[in-house]
Structure formats: structure tokens, C-alpha cells
Amino acid sequence: MAGRFDMTAKVVSIREVAPETFLLTLHAPEIAEYAVPGQFVMIRPRQEAGFDPLLRRPFSIHRVHAQQEHIEILFRVVGRGTRLLAKVCRGSVLCVLGPLGKGFEVRPAKIPVLVGGGLGVAPLLFLADRLKGGKGVIILGALTKGFLLRLDAFSLTGLDVLVATEDGSFGNKGLVTEVLNRLLGRLEAESRRQIIVFSCGPIPMLRAVAGLSKSYQVECQVSLEAYMACGIGLCMGCAIRAGRQGYLHVCKDGPVFPANLIDWDQI
Amino acid sequence: MAGRFDMTAKVVSIREVAPETFLLTLHAPEIAEYAVPGQFVMIRPRQEAGFDPLLRRPFSIHRVHAQQEHIEILFRVVGRGTRLLAKVCRGSVLCVLGPLGKGFEVRPAKIPVLVGGGLGVAPLLFLADRLKGGKGVIILGALTKGFLLRLDAFSLTGLDVLVATEDGSFGNKGLVTEVLNRLLGRLEAESRRQIIVFSCGPIPMLRAVAGLSKSYQVECQVSLEAYMACGIGLCMGCAIRAGRQGYLHVCKDGPVFPANLIDWDQI
Amino acid sequence: MDGQVKGLRGRVDLRVSIGSLDLKNPVLLASGTCGYGAEIEDFVNLEDLGAIVVKGISLEPRQGNPPPRLAETPCGLLNAIGLENVGVEAFIKEKLPWLRERGITTIVNILGNSADEYEELARRLAGNKGIHGLEINISCPNVKKGGVAFGTDPQQAAEVTKRVVAATDLPVIVKLSPNVADICAIAVAVQEAGATAVSLINTLLGMAIDIEQRRPVLGNIFGGLSGPAIKPVALRMVWQVVRCVDIPVIGIGGITTHVDALEFLMAGACAIQIGTANLIDPTAPVKVVQGVIDFMQENNYFSLQALKISS
Amino acid sequence: MDGQVKGLRGRVDLRVSIGSLDLKNPVLLASGTCGYGAEIEDFVNLEDLGAIVVKGISLEPRQGNPPPRLAETPCGLLNAIGLENVGVEAFIKEKLPWLRERGITTIVNILGNSADEYEELARRLAGNKGIHGLEINISCPNVKKGGVAFGTDPQQAAEVTKRVVAATDLPVIVKLSPNVADICAIAVAVQEAGATAVSLINTLLGMAIDIEQRRPVLGNIFGGLSGPAIKPVALRMVWQVVRCVDIPVIGIGGITTHVDALEFLMAGACAIQIGTANLIDPTAPVKVVQGVIDFMQENNYFSLQALKISS
Numbered sequence A, B: 001m002a003g004r005f006d007m008t009a010k011v012v013s014i015r016e017v018a019p020e021t022f023l024l025t026l027h028a029p030e031i032a033e034y035a036v037p038g039q040f041v042m043i044r045p046r047q048e049a050g051f052d053p054l055l056r057r058p059f060s061i062h063r064v065h066a067q068q069e070h071i072e073i074l075f076r077v078v079g080r081g082t083r084l085l086a087k088v089c090r091g092s093v094l095c096v097l098g099p100l101g102k103g104f105e106v107r108p109a110k111i112p113v114l115v116g117g118g119l120g121v122a123p124l125l126f127l128a129d130r131l132k133g134g135k136g137v138i139i140l141g142a143l144t145k146g147f148l149l150r151l152d153a154f155s156l157t158g159l160d161v162l163v164a165t166e167d168g169s170f171g172n173k174g175l176v177t178e179v180l181n182r183l184l185g186r187l188e189a190e191s192r193r194q195i196i197v198f199s200c201g202p203i204p205m206l207r208a209v210a211g212l213s214k215s216y217q218v219e220c221q222v223s224l225e226a227y228m229a230c231g232i233g234l235c236m237g238c239a240i241r242a243g244r245q246g247y248l249h250v251c252k253d254g255p256v257f258p259a260n261l262i263d264w265d266q267i
Numbered sequence C, D: 001m002d003g004q005v006k007g008l009r010g011r012v013d014l015r016v017s018i019g020s021l022d023l024k025n026p027v028l029l030a031s032g033t034c035g036y037g038a039e040i041e042d043f044v045n046l047e048d049l050g051a052i053v054v055k056g057i058s059l060e061p062r063q064g065n066p067p068p069r070l071a072e073t074p075c076g077l078l079n080a081i082g083l084e085n086v087g088v089e090a091f092i093k094e095k096l097p098w099l100r101e102r103g104i105t106t107i108v109n110i111l112g113n114s115a116d117e118y119e120e121l122a123r124r125l126a127g128n129k130g131i132h133g134l135e136i137n138i139s140c141p142n143v144k145k146g147g148v149a150f151g152t153d154p155q156q157a158a159e160v161t162k163r164v165v166a167a168t169d170l171p172v173i174v175k176l177s178p179n180v181a182d183i184c185a186i187a188v189a190v191q192e193a194g195a196t197a198v199s200l201i202n203t204l205l206g207m208a209i210d211i212e213q214r215r216p217v218l219g220n221i222f223g224g225l226s227g228p229a230i231k232p233v234a235l236r237m238v239w240q241v242v243r244c245v246d247i248p249v250i251g252i253g254g255i256t257t258h259v260d261a262l263e264f265l266m267a268g269a270c271a272i273q274i275g276t277a278n279l280i281d282p283t284a285p286v287k288v289v290q291g292v293i294d295f296m297q298e299n300n301y302f303s304l305q306a307l308k309i310s311s
């Protein structure tokens, strides 16, 4: 496993792009060089001396600017670690470990459909960037317009962007899965075989996306989360239930998995 | 025990006045109003969430600017807590508890001789300020010129300032106790009874100051340190050995003690 | 924070009874971390709390251990105070009146070198107005003789409990040591010996070394570890003891915020004590009470019982 | 930090022998926090360390506990991995060759449900090149059957030790549980049963509750507490055990920096293991070795023995 780095990265910028949601840009040359879409980094949220909070936090690589040697992280404040992270200043330095895990497996012969709900859009922009120029669809979902994330950036990738908000304040009213259902439903079986779904978001959404993909016989890859300590396969802490195979480990077997490996009833 | 406050104080300024030695100015109106020379505050060194380091740190009140509602702290970086404190920025906010403990007992009828070694000068400037206009002597000591602290500020109090450096790079060559010895030695027994010594500094120095004062039969008050958890008499952690009376507690019985209460052999 | 708890805003009932001891709310101050009350009163309105457990009292005054008595550890505090206290007579004469006059619910933590001494302490305290309960400290790791032995042996713990229960009319809380393999064995033993309730945990035995001086930091070498660091161990033991005894269990150990307090209440503690947190923030107890009230109101828990996890 | 230890610059001798096991230096990686070596090799030059203790191995592969398996606590980590491992056969076939080819000093941590299983494990591992020692895990709190019981009862601990010692030519290290009242009793028992050395501590039993969900955080309810939070307890136990046995003592528990490592070495540990610190900073072990060397050189300690506090 080459190309994983334990480095200090300078904060290039940080800004609030939606309520409690921040876009963090780091100068991390090695990570920017080696990362592939779907991979993640472990970031130490504290800068001060001391061991509390103890663990690094995992975040998807939201985007890479190869020339500037920058990586972007899109994160939401949900607890102690992310609250600390939201307070870092430009110029300060963070300990970052990455790039980690298995990313999305892109199939050039296929037409990608990206499905992201809420913060699940985080790893998809990097993927969309890499798919740029080809055909493809992105379905973005959020509760309401104010929580729609990075719509402009996704639009600039040139892929078709469909939007769903649960309250109908922007785009289609409803869930991303309804949009996905209509989209796949419209296609012939033949065309469907050309499709590959890449998805990230809350478990209920992923379960539905995996279910739709299965019933339409479409390949589907999902990016999953688990509480992590090390992020590199040392502790076995990030187990999720797979089908017959017992447990998979999100940090090294994933975070991106073929949807059909996962035990969707027990996860 | 009225007039003790658990408050948040804004950092007005912080600057390095000698190697690893910082002058911190805080906006703390209530503390500035109630403090007397020799008292201290407990400052939480961390600003981030988290419990490491756990304890607040005790610092003498170096000076009070009553009109501006400011207090000054003079501190040296010796460990984790002080290292964190040295990094605070102007405008940030610290948790401060104070004013605490018993300060110096000033006797208007007597002539004060202040003896401060190294960082021991910290509580003496506040005292000198309050003695302003009267007669009195300040003996300041340091290893070498570069470590002499707040000479200008002490000079402005109008008291006579004597200086001793161990390497002779400024003022008298030698220890503050030698200066004190000469000063007391020159006086008649009669005049000596007029003198009161106030001292703060490392234990060996204080032991010598207490010894001299005892042999010249001069009243002496010393400011002592101990590792503290609460600073307000809750934990009994800050014990130091007194003579027959067992232990005294630096945070509530002190930090200023009559020198003859202390067991100088065992401390 | 002005040291006052905002009114209960109606609905949430925080009252709790431990035997004949009725508490306004389940937040108590732990022994050894709040002096005899007067030391902390500038920062906390003591009547707003469930009760105060005063510093451990012995028959004779004790000077305590040689300094240093404290060492900071990651998220924790080591102390080796050695039970410095004024002794039972001075407590009754000099400290108790202050507490009584203010109507503060007062639990007296007692410590002896033998079952006889515990009994004698209970007897001397009996009949003094202003004392609402006794807490038997059979678990302090900082004294050489007695103390610890009682806390690690079920039979001796039971013996001490029986003697104290016989010597007093007050509710008797037995405070358990965590330095044991099976805390349930001790808890069951003191329940059978007549304890009104158990409280746990006291400190974990620990130490620190000063590498520059190449010697133990504490004058006493060993000390008791307290603070946030020990919370997971304390919570586990409370969970276990709640599930093996029928008497009320008071949770102690690392409780610093209302979240910590709620963890213990959900584990099944009927009340909690705040220790080290008082030292680092004397207004912590009031914030905890307020935080518990707010959480319960926001989440529609109307009683402490409703918080408890049943499994 | 490039994962490499700078040369010893002459004077300081860090070598240590544990029975027939010769180590380059006293810094080892603790079982369960370094995988089987390959997982951490991007960050640490394993040959620069004393040894690696691989994840606990059982006779059959184990799936481990249901998630969540981890919870962060103040300066600590709760884990309930439940000894997920590939089983002894897969270990020998798939993991050991990698370690052997690199010449990494490898200690295998073993775990069984009975003395028979421990013996059988020792037998199966015997004769495989590339294994330099066994560490008997009689102390893991995360499995229901076996494990813990052996660790808290001196007789059973001795029995397991005897059986393993008889079944192998390798040095046998017995890893002790801290969840006991008297760790010396266990240490003395396994010394008498023929252990080459003891290592301590394993994790303290703890738990955490999610107050929003009102349920234990861990799928297994209880987990093992590790990390800086437990260091004072670990250090105290190491100090005690060093003073009650004659065999070498390996210190474990919360070691994160060279200062921590030096505290254990001064307490009398002949070597130390780094656990949780690997998880939060995989280059920590190398920094610890470097820090120990620098400290010894600056303070004129030329051997590990010189560090030890004699009292």
C-alpha cells in the first residue's frame, strides 16, 4: 500500500457554505497527488497540546486541485471534533493522514449516475471532476434549498445535474431515490446495463438506492461510514455487517463498497 | 469571603518581555477592583473544548490598572499549561478565577524592602504600585541582565531600586540576599525595627531571605508556591509544611505567609 | 452563570429519596472536593443542590500526607491528600453549625481504622441536628492502615456497615472502591448488611513519575485518580451494581457536564456526585443541574425514572 | 519524521533481553493496535523497534463483536473488537511469512477459551520460524467465555501459564488484567508457573452511554478502556509488580510520548508497549524511541538499568 502519508497540512481557507457546513481547503501536496475519488483522510481536530479529543476524524476528499496541491474537505459540525475543526484559522496547521481506503471503481465503458444526499455529496464532487467531459448524471438531494451543497461546483463539471428537495423549495419535490427511480424506470433494460450508480448519503437513502439498483439490475457502489480510530486497518474498529462474510472494515475494505456486499437489513 | 469571581476575561494584550517570559493583560473588572497585592488568580490555560490539561494554573496578580479594569500577569513558560497560555491571541477569552488567597500585609508605619528573584518579581510590582509615594527599597535579582524583569516599571514606582545579577552583567554582582544583607547590616538595630521585608522567588532564595530577616530580627513576609488544583480551599492539595502546626495551605492560608510560620528545613 | 439554578419551569420532577433522605434533585457534591461547604459558597448556591457530602471525617484530626499531594494526568487528577481533616469534634463544633443554619442537606463522609472506629464515629455524630446521612468511606486509597482493606473484602465491608447501621438512625450510604475484581460482590454484601444505598466509585489507585527528578511525583508515591479520565470505568461499575442490588445507587466518577450526569442516570443511578469538576470549575454543579433539566424538558422526560435504561 | 530512528550516536545502549529474546530496544507495538505488521509499515520502520506483538490469535478465526466497536472518551478509547482474528492457521500461512521475510522480531499474542486451547495454540505455533515469543492474553475483557476469568484468578492464570510453557520453547510473556484487586497475586502466580516475563496492563473494563439514543454506545455494552487516561493506573501496577516479582516486567498502558515511556522504564519496566498511540499517530513508536535516546544522552544515562528507581 504505497502512497499514504502522515503529514502536516496548512489551512489555505475555510468558509461556511451552508448552515454549520464548512468547506476546508488544505495544502497537502502528496495527498493531492495520490488520491482517487472516494478515498478519505483522517484529520486531527485539535491543534493545541493535549489528548482530548483523542482520535482523528475521517473525512472524504471532496475535491483535489492538483496544480495548487490542494485538497478540499466538506464537513458538517455534529460534535466536538467538527466544532474544533470549524474554528481553525487560515495559516494554521493540521495533522492529516491519507489518502486512505478504496475509492470508487470507475468503469469508462459505463454511464455514471451519481446520487448524493445531504453531506453525502462530499466525495462525489471529486468523482464528478474526474468524470468531466464524459456523459453522466448527478442527482443531488437535500431537505431544503438552503442545505443544497455545492450546486454550482457540480454544474460546472458538465454532467447533467438533477436536484431533489424534500420540501420542494428547489428542483423536484421529494427524495433523490424517487428521481433515480424515474430515471432508471424510463430506460430500456439494454440501456440500464450501461448505467453504474455511485452513491453516498444517509443509510436509509443508501438502502433505497441499493434496493433500486438491485431491482433494475444496475451496478451500484456506495460510500459508507463507521466510527473509526485508526483509519488504516490497525484496530478492526470500523466493522460493518456484510452478508455471509461476517464483517467488512470500512477503512480498508471501503469506504466504497459494491452495494451487494452489504447486509442492508442489519447495518 | 466576598469578592471572588469566576469570570471570563478578554485578552487585551500579550507580549514576550524576556526569553520565554510573557506579560499578559486581561480585562477583568471585578478582579481589578477587589484584588490586593500578593493575591493570585487561577487561569484555565486551554481555550478549546476538551479536558486536557485539566486544571487551571495559579498566577500572581502582577499589576492592576484600576481605571482600565485590567490586570496583568507575568509568567514564564515551564510546561504544557504555560505553553498554551503563551499562544493566546489578543481578543480571545480566558476563564479566570480570582482574586484568591491572602496578600501582603502592609504596615504603613514601616519601611518596606521588597526582594524579588527571577519570576518572583511578579507579585511585587502590584505591591510597589500601592506603596508608591512612600519610602522604600526594591531589590531585584536575576541570573543575567537579559532575565531582569520589569526594571523600568519598578523604577517608575519611585521606590529605590537595587539590582543584583549573578554574573554581574547589570547592577551588583551576586545574589539579592547579599544586597539585602549589606542593606540590613548597615542599619542600627533601631532602624532595623522599622523595616519590613516582602519577598518572592525560588525557595533557596526565600530560605536565605527568611534566615537573614530572622537574624536581623526584621519582620518578613514571603509569597510561596505549591501545586494547586482548586485554588479556593476545596481540595487540601496545596499543603506546605509549617513548623509545629503541621501543614498550611498555600491557596487559603497564603500564598503570602509570615516567614517564621514556615518550616524552612523541610519545605 | 450566577451560581443559581433557573426555576424548574414546571414539568420536570427531579426529587429523589434515598431511604428517609429526601433530595431536591439528584446532584450532590462529592466528599473531599467541596470542603465543608463554606469554601465553595461564593460560587454555588448550595441549597439548589441535592446535598453536600463533606470531606471525610475521622475520630481524631489528621494532618494528611506530605506534599506534593497533587499531580495532573491526561484528563485526570491524582491526589494523595491522606484524609487531612479537622476530626469529628471540631467538625461538630466548627463546621456543622454553618451548614445547619443554611438548611443545607448534609451527608457526612466518615473514615476509621477499624470497625470500632466507624461505629464510634457514627455514635458521636448521632443526635447532632443538621446531619442528614452518613457515607462510609471504606475505599480511600490514601491511608496506609485500614481504609482500603475494608473496601476490597466483602466480609469486612459488611461488618463495618452493620456496625454503623446499628449505631445511627441516619440513612447509611456505603462508598465503594473501584480497585476490585468484582464490585458486585461488595455491593451485595453491604446491601445485606443493611446499607441504605451505595455510592461509587472512589478513586482508582494510580501514580506518576517525574522523569527529570527520577522519582514519584507524589509524596505518598501512590494517589487516587479522579476526573473525566475515569468516567468510563465508573459508569461501567454503576451499570453493573444497579443490576445486582435493589438499594439505590449513587454514581460518582468524572462527572463534569450534564451529559456525563445523564449517562449515569440512564445507567440507573438514582443520584450522582460531582467531585474533581468542582475543583476545575466551582460552578460546574449548578451547570449540571441546569443541563439535566433542559435536556429532560427538551426530550420529554418527566421523571428521573424515565431516564433509566431497563435492560 | 520519516519513520526512521536516527542512529544511536554511540553511547546509549538500548538493548534488552527477555529470557532468550534479544531486543534491539525496549519499544514494542502492543497487540491489537498494529494489525499483523503490514498495515503499519508505511509509517514505521518495524526493524527499528524492539518487537511487534501481533493481534491476538485464537484456534479458529473469530468474527468479533457487532458494531459499534469503538467509543472515544476523555483522553481514552473504549474498544469492543471482540478479538476478531484470522485464526492460527491463516496466521501461519498468510501473515507470518511477511514478518519473517523482513526479519521483524515477532511476538504472537494468543487467546483461548480453556487451558487446553492455549496449550494447543502454543503447540501449533511451535516450530514455525519467525516467531520469537508468545504473549498469553488472559485478560481481554471483550469475550464472554474464558479470557477474563483466567486473568482474575491466580490459580487459573498459573495453570494456563504452565501448560503453555510446557508446550513451547519460546519465551512466554503473560499479559495481566488490571481489573483485579491485587495484581501482585497474579504476577507471582504466573512467575511461579514458569512465565519468562509479564506484561501489563491490558484494558480497564468500561462503558459509555449515548444519551440521545438512550442506550450503550458499544454493541457489546462493555469495552476495554485504553489510551492516556489509563496511564496512571498502569504505571502504578507496573511499579507494584516490578517490586513483587523477579522476572522482567513489560509496561503497557497509555504510553504516547517518550516521557510516558521513560516513566515506565523508571518504574522498573524492562520494556514498554505502545497501543492506542499507534492508532492516533502511527509514527508515535519511532518518535518514542528517538525521544528516549535523546533524553538518555542529554541526561547521561547510558543504560536502561540506570533509569530504574531503586526504592
Ligand SMILES: Cc1cc2nc3c(=O)[nH]c(=O)nc-3n(C[C@H](O)[C@H](O)[C@H](O)COP(=O)(O)OP(=O)(O)OC[C@H]3O[C@@H](n4cnc5c(N)ncnc54)[C@H](O)[C@@H]3O)c2cc1C
Pocket: A040, A057, A058, A059, A060, A061, A073, A074, A075, A076, A077, A078, A079, A080, A081, A082, A083, A119, A122, A123, A224, A225, A226, A227, A228, A250, A255
Ligand atoms: C470514510 C468516512 C468519510 C466521512 N466523510 C465525511 C465528510 O466528508 N464530511 C463530513 O462532515 N463527515 C464525514 N464523515 C463523518 C465524520 O467523520 C464525523 O461527522 C466526525 O467524525 C464527527 O466528529 P465529531 O467529533 O464532530 O463528532 P462526535 O462528537 O465524535 O460525534 C457526534 C455524532 O456523530 C457521530 N459520528 C462520529 N463519528 C462518526 C463516524 N466516523 N461515522 C459516522 N458517525 C459518526 C457520533 O456517533 C455522534 O452521534 C465521514 C466518516 C467516514 C467514516
Ligand SMILES: Cc1cc2nc3c(=O)[nH]c(=O)nc-3n(C[C@H](O)[C@H](O)[C@H](O)COP(=O)(O)OP(=O)(O)OC[C@H]3O[C@@H](n4cnc5c(N)ncnc54)[C@H](O)[C@@H]3O)c2cc1C
Pocket: B040, B057, B058, B059, B060, B061, B073, B074, B075, B076, B077, B078, B079, B080, B081, B082, B083, B119, B122, B123, B224, B225, B226, B227, B228, B250, B255
Ligand atoms: C500562588 C502562585 C502564584 C504563582 N505565580 C506565578 C506567576 O506570577 N508567574 C509564573 O510564571 N508562575 C507563577 N506560578 C507558578 C505557575 O503556576 C506554574 O509555573 C504553572 O502552573 C506551570 O504550569 P505548566 O502547565 O506550564 O507546567 P506543568 O507542565 O504543570 O509543570 C512544569 C513544571 O512546573 C512545576 N509546577 C507546575 N505547577 C506549579 C506550581 N503551581 N507551583 C510550582 N511549580 C509548579 C511542575 O512541578 C513541573 O516541574 C505561581 C504559582 C502559585 C502557586
Ligand SMILES: Cc1cc2nc3c(=O)[nH]c(=O)nc-3n(C[C@H](O)[C@H](O)[C@H](O)COP(=O)(O)O)c2cc1C
Pocket: B235, B236, B237, C030, C031, C032, C033, C055, C056, C057, C077, C079, C081, C083, C109, C137, C140, C175, C201, C202, C203, C225, C226, C227, C228, C230, C252, C253, C254, C255, C273, C274, C275, C276, C277
Ligand atoms: C482532592 C480529593 C479529595 C478526596 N477526598 C475524599 C474523601 O475525603 N472521602 C471520600 O470518600 N472520597 C474522597 N475523594 C473521592 C471523591 O469523592 C470521588 O469519589 C472521586 O474523586 C471520583 O469522582 P470525580 O472523578 O468526580 O472526582 C476525594 C477526591 C479528590 C479529588
Ligand SMILES: Cc1cc2nc3c(=O)[nH]c(=O)nc-3n(C[C@H](O)[C@H](O)[C@H](O)COP(=O)(O)O)c2cc1C
Pocket: A235, A236, A237, D030, D031, D032, D033, D055, D056, D057, D077, D079, D081, D083, D109, D137, D140, D175, D201, D202, D203, D225, D226, D227, D228, D230, D252, D253, D254, D255, D273, D274, D275, D276, D277
Ligand atoms: C483496538 C484494540 C485492540 C486490542 N486487541 C488486543 C488483543 O488482541 N490482545 C491483547 O492482548 N490486547 C489487546 N489490546 C490491548 C492493548 O494491547 C493494550 O494492552 C491496551 O490497549 C493498553 O495500552 P494502550 O493504552 O497503549 O493502548 C487491544 C487494544 C485496543 C485499543
Ligand code: FES
Pocket: A227, A228, A229, A230, A231, A232, A233, A234, A235, A236, A237, A238, A249, A250, A251, A252
Ligand atoms: S478504523 Fe481502525 S481498522 Fe478501520
Ligand code: FES
Pocket: B227, B228, B229, B230, B231, B232, B233, B234, B235, B236, B237, B238, B249, B250, B251, B252
Ligand atoms: S489548591 Fe485546593 S485547597 Fe489549595
